[in-house]
Amino acid sequence: MRHLMSPLDFTREELEQLMDLADDIKNHPDNYADKCHGKKLATCFYEPSTRTRLSFESAMLSLGGSVLGFSSADSSSAAKGESVSDTIRIISSYADICAMRHPKEGAPLVASQRSLIPVINAGDGGHQHPTQTLTDLFTIRSLRGEIKDLTIGLCGDLKFGRTVHSLINALVRYPGIKFVLISPEELRVPEYIREDVLEKNGYDYKEVDSLDDVMGELDILYMTRVQKERFFNEEDYIRLKDFFILTPEKMHLAKKDMMVLHPLPRVNEISVDVDDDPRAMYFTQAKYGVFIRMALILTLLELV
Amino acid sequence: MLNISGIHQGFVLDHIKAGESMTIYNNLHLANLGSDCTVAMIMNAKSNKMGRKDIIKIECPIERVDLDILGFIDHNITCNIIKDDAIVEKRQLSLPKEIKNVISCKNPRCISTVEQELDQIFILTDPENEVYRCKYCEEKYTGSK
Numbered sequence: 001m002r003h004l005m006s007p008l009d010f011t012r013e014e015l016e017q018l019m020d021l022a023d024d025i026k027n028h029p030d031n032y033a034d035k036c037h038g039k040k041l042a043t044c045f046y047e048p049s050t051r052t053r054l055s056f057e058s059a060m061l062s063l064g065g066s067v068l069g070f071s072s073a074d075s076s077s078a079a080k081g082e083s084v085s086d087t088i089r090i091i092s093s094y095a096d097i098c099a100m101r102h103p104k105e106g107a108p109l110v111a112s113q114r115s116l117i118p119v120i121n122a123g124d125g126g127h128q129h130p131t132q133t134l135t136d137l138f139t140i141r142s143l144r145g146e147i148k149d150l151t152i153g154l155c156g157d158l159k160f161g162r163t164v165h166s167l168i169n170a171l172v173r174y175p176g177i178k179f180v181l182i183s184p185e186e187l188r189v190p191e192y193i194r195e196d197v198l199e200k201n202g203y204d205y206k207e208v209d210s211l212d213d214v215m216g217e218l219d220i221l222y223m224t225r226v227q228k229e230r231f232f233n234e235e236d237y238i239r240l241k242d243f244f245i246l247t248p249e250k251m252h253l254a255k256k257d258m259m260v261l262h263p264l265p266r267v268n269e270i271s272v273d274v275d276d277d278p279r280a281m282y283f284t285q286a287k288y289g290v291f292i293r294m295a296l297i298l299t300l301l302e303l304v
Numbered sequence: 305m306l307n308i309s310g311i312h313q314g315f316v317l318d319h320i321k322a323g324e325s326m327t328i329y330n331n332l333h334l335a336n337l338g339s340d341c342t343v344a345m346i347m348n349a350k351s352n353k354m355g356r357k358d359i360i361k362i363e364c365p366i367e368r369v370d371l372d373i374l375g376f377i378d379h380n381i382t383c384n385i386i387k388d389d390a391i392v393e394k395r396q397l398s399l400p401k402e403i404k405n406v407i408s409c410k411n412p413r414c415i416s417t418v419e420q421e422l423d424q425i426f427i428l429t430d431p432e433n434e435v436y437r438c439k440y441c442e443e444k445y446t447g448s449k
């Protein structure tokens with residue numbers, strides 16, 4: 001039995017297989033509509049994340065399975081002090097597979113050690129969120145044909161943004177990827193990403209502090225939220241935020257076939273005026289997130 | 305120097321940094337060795353090499369002590385294994401691949417800070433730089449040993 005804790009749990013070959021499957025599901029959804037008939041997915045969400053939970057539920061329902069679960073710690077046994085290990089043992093007798101979201105880092109791993117069913121990490125604190133990374137990779141591969149020879153701009157809060165760290169870790173396994181890291185000085189990627197991941201692997205990267213300067217170079221622009229509370233003061237926030245907000249004017253500077261991704265939800269870092277630009281792919285990305293989760297559920301349940 | 309009689313079977317841990325012997329006593333769980341065992345701790349002994357050092361002598365069946373953790377605490381410790389009143393081996397200490405229930409995770413967001421009866425496990429992720437990371441949250445261990 002296999003679990004998914006980190007996007008690096010899969011080898012590159014396994015990832016390709018998973019994405020091939022997701023591709024086939026995307027093209028022939030009817031062939032998969034009954035694959036999980038009689039199977040149940042438990043969504044154990046110790047903190048609310050409506051988008052992620054609905055994406056998992058939609059995936060399971062599209063496979064003909066059913067779903068059960070909880071969506072906050074206070075409605076669950078955790079409020080009564082039950083350990084994650086105990087909860088998963090119980091869930092193991094109610095469901096066939098579990099997607100777990102938890103504010104504590106490592107909680108899904110602890111669950112997987114005692115679980116009788118496959119556990120998917122649906123986000124654990126600031127640690128990992130592998131299905132987001134799989135979604136990002138699948139979106140890039142689907143829209144570009146392959147993950148290769150791309151200049152990828154990552155913009156926003158690169159210091160605390162777990163999706164960004166996870167994506168960088170996954171992308172360094174592919175050839176010809178150049179990284180452009182766009183953020184205010186205060187929110188640059190942590191040292192370990194720079195040293196242990198990028199420099200150690202000889203990756204081409206640069207750090208800049210304005211979107212305008214690099215828009216024309218990018219094949220992909222991955223936007224993330226810049227939260228106000230990350231700044232030391234209001235002044236800094238107001239001074240800097242415009243450098244990192246994507247507007248139609250900035251889109252004029254971009255390549256014709258550039259694509260904009262965002263893990264969503266957004267706050268104001270992408271102006272809604274950009275939504276109708278054909279290069280804005282973040283809603284498509286959310287849709288692809290369902291296909292890759294369907295492929296993941298089938299794979300972990302060994303139904304392929 | 306204080307005299308402590310020789311050992312028939314057991315260990316002599318020498319060249320322990322002065323003041324560290326109590327930590328080692330605790331981490332090797334020497335208090336729980338059994339009633340047939342004796343532990344002698346010599347603290348602040350003179351040493352040509354180190355100025356001052358601690359020494360621990362343990363009289364016990366040699367399979368009773370798991371020395372792996374010593375490598376993590378300080379791999380400069382000399383570990384002599386004694387059998388039939390003679391040193392039969394000078395064990396080379398190496399970094400253990402995994403450390404269980406010796407150090408705990410300092411990351412307040414880590415599940416190990418709240419989950420009951422969970423083993424505190426650290427994994428050696430970078431032997432060259434002696435980096436251990438929490439098995440659960442992957443936070444680097446930075447505390448003093």
Ligand SMILES: [Zn+2]
Pocket residue numbers: 106409410411414415416438439440441442443
């Ligand atoms: Zn930890």
